[in-house]
Amino acid sequence: MQKIVKVSSWVVLWGILLSVAGCSKESEKKTSRPNILFIMSDDHAYQAISAYSNQLLETPNIDRLAKEGMLFTNASVTNSICAPSRATILTGKHTHINGKTDNISPFDTTQMTFPQLFQKAGYQTAMFGKLHFGNNPKGVDDFMILPGQGHYINPDFITPRGDTTITGYVTDIITDLSLEWLDKKRDPEKPFLLMYLHKAPHRPWWPRVDKFKEFTKKTFPLPETLFDDYSNRGTAAKKAEMNLLHHMEYSHDSKIWPETLEAMGRVEPVVNNTQANIYNEFNRANAEQKQQYKPIIDAINEDFKANWAGKSDRDKMIWKYQRYMQDYLGSISSVDDNVGRVLDYLDKNGLTDNTIVVYTSDQGFYLGEHGWFDKRFIYDESFKTPLLIRWPHEIKPGTTQEEMVQNLDFAQTLLEAAQIAAPEDMQGESLMPLLKGMENTWKREAVYYHYYEYPSVHMVKRHYGIVTKDYKLAHFYYDVDEWELYDRKKDPKELNNVYDDPEYAELVKELQEKLKGLREKYKDSEDLDKHYLDRYLNRSGAKK
Known part of the structure; x- marks a missing residue:
């Protein structure tokens, strides 16, 4: 005979409530918005990160982001010079759209930046280190930024409370400020966006x-x-x-x-x-x-x-x-040590699991390749930039990504990760499909580049171009009219311009047509080339 067990109605109700509460809590956990830690160094060449190559230096702390996240091998910039690159990152727009085409022209403060959107969406926001333009960054609740290029030794800082000088070495100080904010000023009830921005290893490469x-x-x-x-x-x-x-x-x-x-x-x-x-x-x-x-x-x-x-x-x-190299790499060694301090803080305080960490640079840099230092060119050492992203439970650890991505994409990527709608006038592509292993939905085959600051220091001529995984086509203009084509697979060091090689004639036509399409897509034109040239010459005092 089957035994019948009677359960009181209040017990059943209590069980249902517990079950619903548990589901709700789990759902909340799954949909909670991630924290964002955006780390950027100035002029940090990808060749000087051991996750890319250990010929020069070991960077074990930055390498952690590659081991625990994703390493991008074809990340690049839209304009390889400091302030324009930063403007592109903040606005998600090419420099001819956001107006910051060179280091001389002022940043258009009417431009919407992604920290403003994070702040509006309820994130607590902060910025410490080198911004390079503007004394009052928009969209951040707290900041301490270096004026202009800043200094390595006993640096000055601009703050909401007035200017101050701090005794010590700049890389350590920027980290101290960031950790202090995380530990004492951060509201644990809110997600955060922290922009942790190093001056190093910018010229004059002064190590601790x-x-x-x-x-x-x-x-x-x-x-x-x-x-x-x-x-x-x-x-x-x-x-x-x-x-x-x-x-x-x-x-x-x-x-x-x-x-x-x-x-x-x-x-x-x-x-x-x-x-x-x-x-x-x-x-x-x-x-x-x-x-x-x-x-x-x-x-x-x-x-x-x-x-x-x-x-x-x-x-x-x-x-x-x-x-x-002694000075440049010595400066980077301190950056790596300090990145380790911040990553350790996230671990010790239970923040790692729900924090996206991005490490990048505002552009690449020459470390003696072709006999050069500095940047500016569309050639790889200048054009390519390090990019490492860690996002626990979303990015498969140890992943290498070869798709063509740019700093143009950072704003839209972070906004999507934070479930914030991106403005329609942003020009990048969210990297979310790549981060989540859905490469088959990634459609970009080529990226667009345009450099403007000439005549100026280092005298790198104005040029724009298209870059795919296999080829690079560039047009140098203003006081010259020259084209260059490089076969990136056969000639990875970019030593031989094959633009006039008959074997590449059809490819030249194809790439020129695609370049024309990219200029139209991103709303660039010969009229804008002339506009920004005239503006630059007038502001810089350079001779026409």
Whole structure:
């Protein structure tokens, strides 16, 4: 005989309520908006991240983002220069649309930025470090930003409460400020958007004293193209002024005292000084800091004074390259250490699981390739940028992504992740399909690039172009009218312009047509080229 068990109605009701509450809580957990930690360094070359290549430096903390997330191998910028790149990131628009085509023109503050949209949607927002333009960033609840380029030693900061100077090394300080905000100022009831923006490793590449001491003892492998003669390329490569031997400054860049140079007389090759000398940074140090730095700099100067005149031009080039790498990579080593501090904080405070972490740079950078330093060109070392994204439970750990993406896409990607509608006039594509492993829905085959700041420092000519996984077509204009085509698979170092090669004639026509289509899609034109040229020449005082 079956036993019948009677259960009171209140017990059943209580069970239903618990079940509903549990489902509701689980649903809330699944739909909770992620925190965003956006990390950007200035002029950080992808070649100087060991997740891309460990020939120069180990970056174990930045590498964590690749191991635990996604590494992009074809990430690029729309305009390889600091302030325009940052304007593109903030607005999700090409520079000819947001108006910030060069470092001279002011940022159009009527432009909507993605932090404003996050703030409006209930996110708590903050920005610490280098913005490069504007004294009052829009859309952030709290900020401490460097004025302009900022300084490495005892940097000044612009804050909502007035300007201040903080004693210490800039990379450590920016991290301290970010961690303090996370730990003491953040509202745990709100999701956050934190923009953690390093000045390093921007010129003049000034390491913290312990890294300075460590890295001046290191020697680095030479790039294969260090002595490139540009024989199979156009006028632009031949005329650019970013050669290590002929354009990198002895004092400002290589840390030679002006007194050393004066005592040596005429130092060959003669380099025109366009920047301040070593004292621009050194004199910001207090007495204790100077005492720590001076013996290291003196040792560099003693070697220079004793050996420079006897070196061949080849050996001088190598000496300058090694000095450059010692300082540049020493600066990055501190960035990596500090990224580790922030990632450890997320782990220890239970924030990792629901935080998207992005690491990128405002553009790529030359580390001696083709004999160059700086950026600006559509060529890979300048055009490509590091991009690593970690999003636990959404991105498969250890994923490498080869699709063509740009800094143009960051705003729309982060907005979609936060369930915030993006304005229709943004021009990027959300990377969400790639982050979630749905590459088959990704339609982009090519990206568009346009550089404007000429004539100016480094004298890289104006140009625009189209880049696919396999090819790169660029048009240099204004005082020249030249086209360049590179086969990215056969010639990854971009040494041979095949634009006039008959074998590529049909491809040239096809790419030129696609380039025309991209210019129309992104609302660029010859009229805008002329408009921005005239505006630039008028503002810069350059001769037409």
